[in-house]
Amino acid sequence: MGIFFTLVRRDLLLVYRSANDAWLVLIFFVIAVTLFPLGIGPDPKVLQQLSGGIIWICALLSAMLSLDRVFQSDFDDGSLDQMILTSYPLELLVFGKCLVHWLTTGFPILLISPLLAAMLNMTIDSYPILLITMLLGTPTISLIGVVGAALVLGSRRSGVLISLIILPLVVPVLIFSVAAVGLESRIEDISSALRLLGAILVISSVFCPWAAAATLRNITN
Amino acid sequence: MHKFANPAQFTRLANRVLPWTSFFAAICFIFGLYFSIFASPPDYQQGETVRIMYVHVPAAWMSLFTYTLMAVASASFLIWKHSLADIAARALAPVGASFTAITLITGALWGQPMWGTWWVWDARLTSVLILFFLYLGYMTLVNAFEDSEKGSKAGAVLALIGFVNIPIIKFSVDWWNTLHQPASLSRLDAPAIDPSMLTPLILMALGFKLFLITILIIRMRTTLIEKRLQAKHLLKSG
Numbered sequence: 001m002g003i004f005f006t007l008v009r010r011d012l013l014l015v016y017r018s019a020n021d022a023w024l025v026l027i028f029f030v031i032a033v034t035l036f037p038l039g040i041g042p043d044p045k046v047l048q049q050l051s052g053g054i055i056w057i058c059a060l061l062s063a064m065l066s067l068d069r070v071f072q073s074d075f076d077d078g079s080l081d082q083m084i085l086t087s088y089p090l091e092l093l094v095f096g097k098c099l100v101h102w103l104t105t106g107f108p109i110l111l112i113s114p115l116l117a118a119m120l121n122m123t124i125d126s127y128p129i130l131l132i133t134m135l136l137g138t139p140t141i142s143l144i145g146v147v148g149a150a151l152v153l154g155s156r157r158s159g160v161l162i163s164l165i166i167l168p169l170v171v172p173v174l175i176f177s178v179a180a181v182g183l184e185s186r187i188e189d190i191s192s193a194l195r196l197l198g199a200i201l202v203i204s205s206v207f208c209p210w211a212a213a214a215t216l217r218n219i220t221n
Numbered sequence: 222m223h224k225f226a227n228p229a230q231f232t233r234l235a236n237r238v239l240p241w242t243s244f245f246a247a248i249c250f251i252f253g254l255y256f257s258i259f260a261s262p263p264d265y266q267q268g269e270t271v272r273i274m275y276v277h278v279p280a281a282w283m284s285l286f287t288y289t290l291m292a293v294a295s296a297s298f299l300i301w302k303h304s305l306a307d308i309a310a311r312a313l314a315p316v317g318a319s320f321t322a323i324t325l326i327t328g329a330l331w332g333q334p335m336w337g338t339w340w341v342w343d344a345r346l347t348s349v350l351i352l353f354f355l356y357l358g359y360m361t362l363v364n365a366f367e368d369s370e371k372g373s374k375a376g377a378v379l380a381l382i383g384f385v386n387i388p389i390i391k392f393s394v395d396w397w398n399t400l401h402q403p404a405s406l407s408r409l410d411a412p413a414i415d416p417s418m419l420t421p422l423i424l425m426a427l428g429f430k431l432f433l434i435t436i437l438i439i440r441m442r443t444t445l446i447e448k449r450l451q452a453k454h455l456l457k458s459g
Contacts, residue, residue: 129302146266154368155365156367161361165359168354168355168383171393200389211382214378215374221376
């Protein structure tokens with residue numbers, strides 16, 4: 001496990017040292033959410049109804065922003081080749097990359113979302129559900145997104161391309177999350193939606209690092 | 222299977238098969254269109270608009286079938302590294318996207334008189350739209366690399382991920398919202414459709430399938446010729 005933690009610490013340190021990039025995602029998220037009341041009008045009732053959807057859509061889009069950086073610098077300076085060549089399982093290293101991406105994107109978004117939910121007049125009862133869906137859903141987005149990051153490595157215009165190929169694939173996460181947060185959802189609906197989100201998270205945490213690692217091995221050799 | 226992975230073998234086989242598939246595709250379309258436009262009754266509820274179904278339903282089947290073929294080709298490309306499988310997957314994508322677009326457009330044309338709206342965010346419609354996005358994503362990804370080999374590998378992985386994800390997307394939107402009618406042919410008991418309407422539907426479905434094979438062979442042959450020209454050109458200039 002030593003190498004795993006070394007990699008995670010190094011990547012976290014890299015993000016910390018270039019703090020500008022990490023703030024960028026968060027600021028984008030806040031600005032994007034702010035645009036909605038301006039675009040659809042400040043009616044508290046309407047905003048209350050849309051709040052879960054708005055926060056989730058903006059979280060998705062913000063997560064896409066930082067995905068193209070996941071492997072790029074390692075690919076450019078050749079350290080990715082070294083990671084592939086080590087006897088250490090590449091899948092675990094990729095999992096570390098997902099973890100770092102979540103800690104620097106999904107997690108800050110999760111932390112700030114109650115504030116934005118308050119500004120969108122979300123009902124108090126929905127707060128814990130929103131946070132649980134974010135806790136289950138944003139790691140899934142990082143996991144699936146990292147596969148996308150591996151796929152577009154070395155292509156032209158990789159940033160836009162990631163969104164294009166990943167957004168259709170994360171539709172289920174969006175649907176179940178917003179269904180759980182929704183105004184008129186009953187407690188059974190909420191629990192089944194949360195279970196499905198959990199199931200998707202578990203499946204993708206097994207499948208995605210493996211797929212991303214296979215892609216990296218295939219593309220870089 | 223592996224014998225035909227040889228491009229020369231494939232071209233020989235393709236040249237022999239192509240006249241037959243194009244001939245039978247034409248026959249199926251001629252008879253299918255005749256039956257669907259003239260020789261079948263209007264529906265008691267849908268009236269004449271039911272005839273749109275004879276294009277819409279086969280196109281919808283083909284949109285899924287083409288994606289399945291693409292996933293199979295991608296898998297065999299990743300496993301056996303047959304370049305022919307990659308050529309097949311690349312050739313299939315635009316065809317599948319076109320089938321999906323036809324499904325969406327004919328569905329909208331049918332929905333306007335029947336449901337009173339061009340588009341609803343219904344489970345079926347939404348999942349077909351997402352399938353269309355998956356095709357577009359694949360097509361942009363395979364062409365996004367300087368090195369086309371990289372594009373093929375990335376595209377193959379994406380096609381497989383999309384294939385795994387399609388059922389999940391399907392279920393998620395199913396529970397989300399539904400208006401579209403359930404399947405009426407692929408049920409365990411007898412199909413819930415009259416023989417007079419089944420005939421044109423099956424003829425059109427066959428026509429679509431043969432058309433896909435024809436187009437696929439033509440596109441693959443073209444790619445092979447292009448590659449050979451490129452190789453010759455390189456030889457000459459080098």
